[in-house]
Amino acid sequence: MDKTTDDLTTREDLDRQLKMPNAGLSKEDQPLFCDAAPQTVAPYRGIWENFLNWARANSLWILGFGTGCGAIELRPLMTARFDMYRFGVQARPTPRQSCVFVIGGYASTKTIKRVVRSYEQMQGPKFVLGLGSCTINGGMYWDSYNTINRLDHYIPVDQYIAGCMPRPEALLAGIKELKKQILAGDTENTNKYIENLDWYKANQKKIITEWDMPDYNW
Amino acid sequence: MIEKILLKGFYTLISLFVITNYGLLLMGSMARITARVQGRIGQPVWQPYIDIVKNNAKRWSISHGVMFYLGPVFRLAGGLGTYLFIPGILGSVVFANFSFSGDVILVLYFIFFGQLGMALGAGQSGHPYSPVGVSRGLAQMTAFEVPFTLAVIALASQYGTLSITEIAMAQQGGILNWSAFTNPLATIAGLFAFVGMSMHNPFSVVIAPQEIPIGPPTEYQSSMLGMLQTNRAIFNGAKLVLFVNLFYGGANNIFELVIKTFILYFINVFVGVSFPRFRIEQAIRFFLFVPTIIGLAAVLIQYI
Numbered sequence: 001m002d003k004t005t006d007d008l009t010t011r012e013d014l015d016r017q018l019k020m021p022n023a024g025l026s027k028e029d030q031p032l033f034c035d036a037a038p039q040t041v042a043p044y045r046g047i048w049e050n051f052l053n054w055a056r057a058n059s060l061w062i063l064g065f066g067t068g069c070g071a072i073e074l075r076p077l078m079t080a081r082f083d084m085y086r087f088g089v090q091a092r093p094t095p096r097q098s099c100v101f102v103i104g105g106y107a108s109t110k111t112i113k114r115v116v117r118s119y120e121q122m123q124g125p126k127f128v129l130g131l132g133s134c135t136i137n138g139g140m141y142w143d144s145y146n147t148i149n150r151l152d153h154y155i156p157v158d159q160y161i162a163g164c165m166p167r168p169e170a171l172l173a174g175i176k177e178l179k180k181q182i183l184a185g186d187t188e189n190t191n192k193y194i195e196n197l198d199w200y201k202a203n204q205k206k207i208i209t210e211w212d213m214p215d216y217n218w
Numbered sequence: 219m220i221e222k223i224l225l226k227g228f229y230t231l232i233s234l235f236v237i238t239n240y241g242l243l244l245m246g247s248m249a250r251i252t253a254r255v256q257g258r259i260g261q262p263v264w265q266p267y268i269d270i271v272k273n274n275a276k277r278w279s280i281s282h283g284v285m286f287y288l289g290p291v292f293r294l295a296g297g298l299g300t301y302l303f304i305p306g307i308l309g310s311v312v313f314a315n316f317s318f319s320g321d322v323i324l325v326l327y328f329i330f331f332g333q334l335g336m337a338l339g340a341g342q343s344g345h346p347y348s349p350v351g352v353s354r355g356l357a358q359m360t361a362f363e364v365p366f367t368l369a370v371i372a373l374a375s376q377y378g379t380l381s382i383t384e385i386a387m388a389q390q391g392g393i394l395n396w397s398a399f400t401n402p403l404a405t406i407a408g409l410f411a412f413v414g415m416s417m418h419n420p421f422s423v424v425i426a427p428q429e430i431p432i433g434p435p436t437e438y439q440s441s442m443l444g445m446l447q448t449n450r451a452i453f454n455g456a457k458l459v460l461f462v463n464l465f466y467g468g469a470n471n472i473f474e475l476v477i478k479t480f481i482l483y484f485i486n487v488f489v490g491v492s493f494p495r496f497r498i499e500q501a502i503r504f505f506l507f508v509p510t511i512i513g514l515a516a517v518l519i520q521y522i
Contacts, residue, residue, distance in 0.1 A: 041277040055271040083302075085249075085404035088265060093431035096439040097281075099272070123439045124278045190278070218280060 024211035031215035039123070040191040049185065056099065056125060058088040059181040060175065063098035065118055068105025070131040070165050078167045079127035089175060095121040100178070103157075105165065109146050112154055113208045119155045120217035124190030127182070129174055130160040139164055153203045156189035229312045230302065234452070236313075236472075237301055237459070241451030242266045244458075244480070248487050255491045266451065270444050279440035282343045289339015290438065290445040296332015297449040300325055301456035305383045307475055308390075308468045319381040325460060326363075329415070332453070333359055336403055343437035351433025354498045355424040358414060361505035362421075366411030368513025372404035373397055373464055375520040382460070388466030396467040407513035408489045409485065412461055414505060416454070416483075418490035421501050458482055476512055 021035040043049050062074070077084045078091060092098040095118045107115055119128070130151050133139035138149035151157055158181060161174035181187055193200060205211055246263040249380045253260025262268075281287060306313030337356060340348040374380050376397070377388045390460045398405045414421045425433040435446055458479035462469055466482070469475035496504065 038278070043277075050266065052271070052275040055268050055275055057274040059265070061266045081252070083258040083260070085253060085261040086259045088261060088268060090261075094436050096437050097273075097435075097443055099276075123276045123280070125276070218278070 005047060009195055012028070022148075023213045025214060029197060029214075034216045034218060035214075037197060037216060038194050038218045040194045042191075043185070043188065050183075052107050053182050053185055055209070057179040058217050060087075060089045060100045060127075061104070062089060062100045062102055063118060063122065064091045064093040065095070065114075066103075066135065067103050067111055067115055068132070068152040070102070070104030071106075072172055073131070073165055073168050074102065074104065077171055082168045082172060084175070084213045087172075087175065087179075095119075096123060099125065100127045100129060100175075101155075102129045102131055102171075103135050103151055105132040106139065107154075109148065109207050109209075112148055112204070113213065116154060116204055116208075117213055125187060126190055127158045127178055127187055128155055128189070128211050129171075129178060130157045131171065132166060133162060133164045136160050136162060148207060154200065154207070156193050156200075158187055158189055188198050230315065233306055233313050233315055234298070234301070237306070237455040238448065239478070240271075240479075241453075241455035244454060244483055245451060248483060251484075251487055252491055255408075255487075266447065270447050273439075273444035273447065274441045275477075276440035279442070282437065285342040285435075287442070289336050289342075290442045290449070292335020292339065293332045294445055294449045294452075295356070296328055296330075296335060297453035297456060299328035299331065299350050301452055301459070302369040303328065303382075303470070304456060304460050304463060305386065306459055307472060308383070308386055308470055313472075315383070317383045319379070319384070322374065322382050322385070322464075325382070326367060326370065328503075329457075330359065330363070332449070340434035340437070345437045347430040347436045348434050350430050351424060351426075351436065354426075355434060357498055358421060358424060358505075361502040362411045362509075363507035365407040365505060365513040368510065368517055369404040369408035369411065370464070372401060372513065372516035372520055375517070376401055376404075382463050386463040387443050389467040393467070397465045401516060402474050403512050403516035403519065407509050407516055408461065408465055409412050410505070410509035410512075412457065412482075413486060413489050414501070415457055416486045418486045420489070420496040422490075423495050423498050423501065426495070454466035454483070455479075 021037075022030045022033055025033065044052065066072075066074070074091070076082055077089075084090075089100075095101075099122065101115075101119055101122060103115060119126070126149075130136065134141060134147065135151040135157070138144070138147055141147035142149055148154065159174050159178045161170050163170055166174075201215065243263060246261070246266050249265070250260040250263055267336045301478060302315050303317060303324050304315060305317040306315055333355060338382075339350040340352055373385055377385050379385060379388075389397060389400075393399070417424055430436075435443065438446060459469075459475070461482055462475065466478050
């Protein structure tokens, strides 16, 4: 029997989805995706990790996925006036090769599905910049039925950049703060996400009613 | 005997070290020059090094199977193979590499080999954009190999040899002895192929960053991507050294090599910032028309 949207939102169905990996996928698709939870990897210690953090801080590849209206602010950042390349920041069109995910403003319930999937496909250590008020508290959409209010309930966020919309200068300031954070070694959010995966998944599945994607996009 | 082999191995490592660093610095400096053209400051010259360290420092890495792992390995083998059979500096023991008679045929093969290996690896990733990039890449490659091969045939018949060392040695004794002056048609055909080979504009649609993310290596990440980036530096260097040997009289010392290759690579940047991208069928039509006719003319002139 075909499922309807109503069926998927029942408490039992949600529980079943939380317990069984890839339960949202069809029977044919299930073997195609990973059904094992990702593992945490501890950072090195001392000078070596500091050196690697220096490299990470100076080579930030932004995932080129315009998630909201803030994505518009990324374009002037690349061109002559602000020129993010001089800070080692580059745009990368594939999540596999990127390390910074800029959530450009509001994340609707439709977008958050793609956000989660793209975030999980990135290889760690990966960093998230929440751009604009919408990622902090929903901003002007705080009471909207289809916009999430707090981004860090769904994926871990390293830096929030407040404003509606923040100008490219603010974005550059956020990137500089992120660099400082990476250099200080204070960015173990990839591990945090894996450790608290159940909590994040539960939150995501409460919002994304039609969960028809794999549980582990690693 | 064993000392000789070890010494050769040591020299090869030095040669590889130099070409890798030179390739990386060249990429960094050219990115900066391109930025200047666009009115930007641009990334630091050493940015490619940082990117490679960062990619190798990723803690997580996913795989799509054995062939997926072997893709970058084949690609690196293609880059190394191309470089190691070209004499870097004429008369130098350290940079002589494994050049032998008939090596230009092997080098032609090695230029293709890496791409084919990469195509197999990228195909296993299962990402739909990979095959799109692969088909574009292989189609364009097949097209620019035609004028390049014709140029090589013209040179081989001109100098009566298939050895890169002998072709370069035959051009010694003054600037007018270079193939660029003795055989300008082959040089022009070769240069067209060179611009295509470097995949800068207008032939950059293979990795089209806007339409299909990055092309074949869409799914490659972490140390595999680091390996591909290292190969890019080696392969760039190898192509430049090959062209200097074939058309610009080779290099008798490292300064000559640096100056000649830098100017040669600058052609890419000059063309790249001046022209927009070709679609793939336009690129193929381009290569199979003017450069191929010039290449054919170069070959025919040798036999008249």
